Amino acid sequence: MRGLAAVPSYVVMQPTTLCNLDCAYCYLPLRAADRRMSVAVAEAVAASVNPWAAAGRFSVVWHGGEPLAAGREQLAALMAPFAADVEHHVQTNATLVDDAWCEFFAAQRMRVSVSVDGPRERNGDRTDRAGRPAYDRIVRGVAALRRHGLPFSALAVVNDPSPGRATELYDYCLDLGCEVLGVNIEETEGVNRRDNSHDAAAVTGFWAELVSAWRRDPRIHLREVEWSLRYAAAVLDGTADDLLPRRLDPIPTVAYDGSVVVLSPELAGFSDPRYGDFTSGNVLTRPLAAILADADRTAWVGEFISGVEACRSSCPYFGFCGGGHAANRYFELGRFDGTETEHCRNSKIRLLEGVLEHARDHQSPGA
Numbered sequence: 001m002r003g004l005a006a007v008p009s010y011v012v013m014q015p016t017t018l019c020n021l022d023c024a025y026c027y028l029p030l031r032a033a034d035r036r037m038s039v040a041v042a043e044a045v046a047a048s049v050n051p052w053a054a055a056g057r058f059s060v061v062w063h064g065g066e067p068l069a070a071g072r073e074q075l076a077a078l079m080a081p082f083a084a085d086v087e088h089h090v091q092t093n094a095t096l097v098d099d100a101w102c103e104f105f106a107a108q109r110m111r112v113s114v115s116v117d118g119p120r121e122r123n124g125d126r127t128d129r130a131g132r133p134a135y136d137r138i139v140r141g142v143a144a145l146r147r148h149g150l151p152f153s154a155l156a157v158v159n160d161p162s163p164g165r166a167t168e169l170y171d172y173c174l175d176l177g178c179e180v181l182g183v184n185i186e187e188t189e190g191v192n193r194r195d196n197s198h199d200a201a202a203v204t205g206f207w208a209e210l211v212s213a214w215r216r217d218p219r220i221h222l223r224e225v226e227w228s229l230r231y232a233a234a235v236l237d238g239t240a241d242d243l244l245p246r247r248l249d250p251i252p253t254v255a256y257d258g259s260v261v262v263l264s265p266e267l268a269g270f271s272d273p274r275y276g277d278f279t280s281g282n283v284l285t286r287p288l289a290a291i292l293a294d295a296d297r298t299a300w301v302g303e304f305i306s307g308v309e310a311c312r313s314s315c316p317y318f319g320f321c322g323g324g325h326a327a328n329r330y331f332e333l334g335r336f337d338g339t340e341t342e343h344c345r346n347s348k349i350r351l352l353e354g355v356l357e358h359a360r361d362h363q364s365p366g367a
């Protein structure tokens with residue numbers, strides 16, 4: 001794995017900076033402002049994306065703010081320039097989802113992922129700007145998805161990985177009816193400066209417990225656990241070196257104004273005296289394909305690639321992790337060429353250790 005790939009596997013688009021909620025752990029700096037993406041930005045992105053989609057599977061992920069806060073008319077206008085074979089995904093808090101939105105998702109063949117942190121009492125950080133809890137509105141949106149027979153994923157933030165929480169979350173998601181579950185241990189990034197350090201054994205135990213809950217009833221694709229099992233299987237087969245891509249996926253985020261930030265959507269909207277505004281270009285003045293072709297010359301990206309190489313030579317978990325996320329390094333360490341972060345301890349190292357702990361606890365006595 002050396003440098004950035006010229007073609008990403010997906011593009012993140014920000015139709016509006018606005019979110020109708022104000023979650024306590026949110027990283028977004030501009031979520032109270034409604035800055036909308038223009039159709040000209042979407043057309044410019046589509047000019048690069050459409051040929052990529054013609055050559056193989058390709059996704060656009062609509063991510064905010066809250067993407068539905070842009071409204072159906074605006075979102076439809078932004079999606080229109082993309083070819084029919086581009087897959088569209090939306091990450092939503094679901095509070096605005098109603099029958100009309102469900103009809104829109106079905107007509108656009110849009111795949112929906114809902115942010116929900118488990119039962120009501122685990123969603124205390126999720127409020128609107130008046131401090132009103134969002135939970136009832138979230139489950140109303142999910143009920144609309146189910147009424148329309150639309151499959152959906154769930155994405156949960158966990159900030160207290162204490163015993164019982166993993167089982168509670170998994171069982172909740174079984175009842176919710178999601179097909180896929182992604183779990184994020186809360187991260188210190190963007191405008192969220194809350195501490196994300198936890199007792200190592202507690203986090204390892206959380207992941208081990210999640211594997212146990214999943215194995216009892218594996219109806220849900222459990223994102224992190226499936227990654228870990230794929231890695232463990234590849235180690236046993238001697239094929240682990242083939243799992244990491246040869247070059248890093250640039251995962252461009254196109255902000256509302258057309259500016260492009262690679263690798264970490266969480267850096268969009270921030271600036272730093274050393275690194276500037278983290279952007280690698282703007283699709284209104286240069287094609288996205290051209291921006292990505294030399295994005296590894298962006299100053300901070302070069303520093304990040306050095307950090308990935310430092311991980312490769314120092315960390316026994318590198319084959320699984322691939323070097324972690326740029327934004328976590330920046331927001332935790334203040335630079336991009338460090339190695340371990342609380343995020344990688346919580347979500348890579350202890351994840352893998354949790355899966356192994358589960359395996360050790362359940363191996364047959366004669367094994």
Ligand code: SF4
Binds near residue numbers: 324
């Ligand atoms: S687990 Fe942390 S230190 Fe190890 S490779 Fe990943 S980011 Fe680097």
